[in-house]
Amino acid sequence: MGVFNLGSPASSRRASFPVVPRTRSVADTPTHPGGERPAGADRRSFLGMGAGILLAAAGSVGFGTTAARAGDPVPGGAPPFRHALSVSPFTEKVLSQTALSDATMSARSPLDLQRLYNGHGANEVYARIATRRFVADGDTESGFERGLQRAGLAAQLGMPFNPELMLSAIYGDTFTYQVPPDFTDYPEIAAQQTRPWTSLPLEQMADLIGQYATAVAAQIVGTGARISYWDLGNEVDHGIAGVTPQPIVAPGGAAPYAPPDAVDPEIGTMSMARLTAMPETDQIAWCQRHLWPYTARLLAAAREGVRKVIPDARFSTHTALPPSSDFALAYWSCMRDNGYLPDVIGTSYYPNIFFSAPMDLNTFQETFTRVSTAFDRKIFIAEFAAAYGPGSAFPTPSPPYLETEADQYRFTTDLVRWGLESGVLQGIRWWAPDYVTNPQWAPASLFRAGSNGVATATPAMDAVATALVGR
Numbered sequence: 363m364g365v366f367n368l369g370s371p372a373s374s375r376r377a378s379f380p381v382v383p384r385t386r387s388v389a390d391t392p393t394h395p396g397g398e399r400p401a402g403a404d405r406r407s408f409l410g411m412g413a414g415i416l417l418a419a420a421g422s423v424g425f426g427t428t429a430a431r432a433g434d435p436v437p438g439g440a441p442p443f444r445h446a447l448s449v450s451p452f453t454e455k456v457l458s459q460t461a462l463s464d465a466t467m468s469a470r471s472p473l474d475l476q477r478l479y480n481g482h483g484a485n486e487v488y489a490r491i492a493t494r495r496f497v498a499d500g501d502t503e504s505g506f507e508r509g510l511q512r513a514g515l516a517a518q519l520g521m522p523f524n525p526e527l528m529l530s531a532i533y534g535d536t537f538t539y540q541v542p543p544d545f546t547d548y549p550e551i552a553a554q555q556t557r558p559w560t561s562l563p564l565e566q567m568a569d570l571i572g573q574y575a576t577a578v579a580a581q582i583v584g585t586g587a588r589i590s591y592w593d594l595g596n597e598v599d600h601g602i603a604g605v606t607p608q609p610i611v612a613p614g615g616a617a618p619y620a621p622p623d624a625v626d627p628e629i630g631t632m633s634m635a636r637l638t639a640m641p642e643t644d645q646i647a648w649c650q651r652h653l654w655p656y657t658a659r660l661l662a663a664a665r666e667g668v669r670k671v672i673p674d675a676r677f678s679t680h681t682a683l684p685p686s687s688d689f690a691l692a693y694w695s696c697m698r699d700n701g702y703l704p705d706v707i708g709t710s711y712y713p714n715i716f717f718s719a720p721m722d723l724n725t726f727q728e729t730f731t732r733v734s735t736a737f738d739r740k741i742f743i744a745e746f747a748a749a750y751g752p753g754s755a756f757p758t759p760s761p762p763y764l765e766t767e768a769d770q771y772r773f774t775t776d777l778v779r780w781g782l783e784s785g786v787l788q789g790i791r792w793w794a795p796d797y798v799t800n801p802q803w804a805p806a807s808l809f810r811a812g813s814n815g816v817a818t819a820t821p822a823m824d825a826v827a828t829a830l831v832g833r
Contacts, residue, residue: 443782444590444742444789445826446524447484447808449476449512451502452797459799462809464819475796476519482819483827486590487516488791490526490533493543493574497532499615501800504533506547506578513587522590525582529571529595529603529664532615536597536682537634541616542604545570548577560604560620564656567625568663571603575667583671591678591706593744594664598657599681599693600634600649605656608633628652642685646692654693658700665702680708680744683721687729694737706788707733710745713760713773715806722760723777731786740788741781747793747806748773750820755802765805767820774825782829790826 449472456462462469462478469475476487489512490504497505509525516523528534531544542559545552551573555562562570582589595602605622607629621630629652637645661679668675679702684690690709697703711726721729730741748763749756750770763769781787795808798817804810809817 443787443830444486444524444791445483445830446486446488446789446791447479447482447795447826448486448488448524448791449479449515450488450794450796451490451504451508452794452800454503455501456796456799460811461816462796462798462819463816464823468816473515473518476515476521479795480519480521482823483830486522486524486789487512487519488524488526489513490528490596491578492528492530492532493545493547493578494531495547497615499533501797502533504528506581510581510585513582513585517586517588521588523582523587524590524593526593526596527575527578527664527668529574529660534596534616536600538611539609539616539619540598540601540603540606542620543571543574545574548574551577558620560622561624563624564605564659567603567605568659571660572663572667575664576670579668579671579675589672589675591676591742592665592668593708594661594677594679594704595657596680597682597710598661598679599684600637601629601653602657603660605629605653605660606634607637607653610634625656626652642689646689650692650696654696655700658697658702661697661704662700662702665704676706677704678706678708678742678744679704680710680742682710683712684709684729687732690729690733691736694733698737703737703739705739706742707737707739708742708744710793711743712745712747712793712806713763714749714756714758714765715747716755716757720758720760723763723773723780726777727780727784727786731784734786741786742788743777743790745793746774746777746790747795748822749805750810750822751805753802753805756805767822770820770822771825774822775829778826778829795823 453472453475457470457472457475462475464478464481466481467474467478469478476484489509491506491509492504493506495505495507497503513523513525529543530541532541534540545555551570555570559567579592600606604620605625608619610633621627623630632648632652637648640648665677681690681693684693694703694707709730711721713721713723713726734741748760748770749765750767752765756765759765759769760773763773778787778790781790792808794803794806797803798807798809798811808820808823810820811817
């Protein structure tokens, strides 16, 4: 989701597609912005924004002596525990309105903010990347130009970089519209697409996505960044790349929905509102027949495209928080059986956000222990936030935790300690930790607004580092 809408050396082989040149250095990054729910609201339009996120950089702590398996650290790759506290798609907009401080240093640029996070144990930089070069949406920018800037920032700081390839022209998630890709900025790929995207058969979609993944991977590697994991898709439990039912709400700037009839004519007859209202067993059965096998095929195509640049690349994909462990097991079983099981299984986890069915910490632990065991994969919490105060986005606490700064810290520490002791978690990414300038999201950020133009960090800034040191 957005905040609602809300290394291994590269092989010598490079994509044959023209690489769009970078036009700005990291130092030149601009500081201006490029189910049921309330009517007209979704996770992005609710905040009037686009696609956000966060991850980051420095320090490493071991998992202990659990047996090696997919998702464990590899030499030169990701750190043993991914404390993915990072600059986000909101950072430039936030810093145009306020400085961010931890009482030791004050950040007024993305570089300084990442350094601030590194002082609290961050060890990975993240970027969400659309197929278009520039994707300004409200307070965010998620085009691949910004992604390349983030890769350059990671290289400058000597940190692993985690790119998320959305495989969509602009932002999309499981509750809005998984928008089709737009290859306008990759002319040699676009020239091969002679019909509208959703009129293409699956095989042609997969071929074009594979070519795109090769091209964008070559661009990212060209920045000198060391890639930890490649994230493919964003909350892809109900489709990807335009192969999805009718959306409840489309993100701003999205083209009107068109059914992917050449893939499966049943998809366009289904709406997300009707699908998610079905009994869970019926929803699973429909997705197994008409949706998830195609999602797996497209994700596998992107994986193979990246591997043409980095043969030993490692991958992660995350869904929204599943309604149950049975749903998660069915989803990942179908992905595996149709050719795609990533090295790390990801999930979003917002314990008390308004648009998601609540899941307390005990239920989360039980659910993802089952998933981790079933697929022999570690779990990465790709999007996480716990609120330190109530608000329209976070209306109720997640018992026994209260919406206070103390319990924002305690919930996070308890979650990470469990993940380390059980061996289930590979890492955690606080979503939009800097987005204190948005009133709806501010309680879920890691800062408190100040009256002097400087927002100060909450104690939870140190929660993950504390859990790691305690180990």
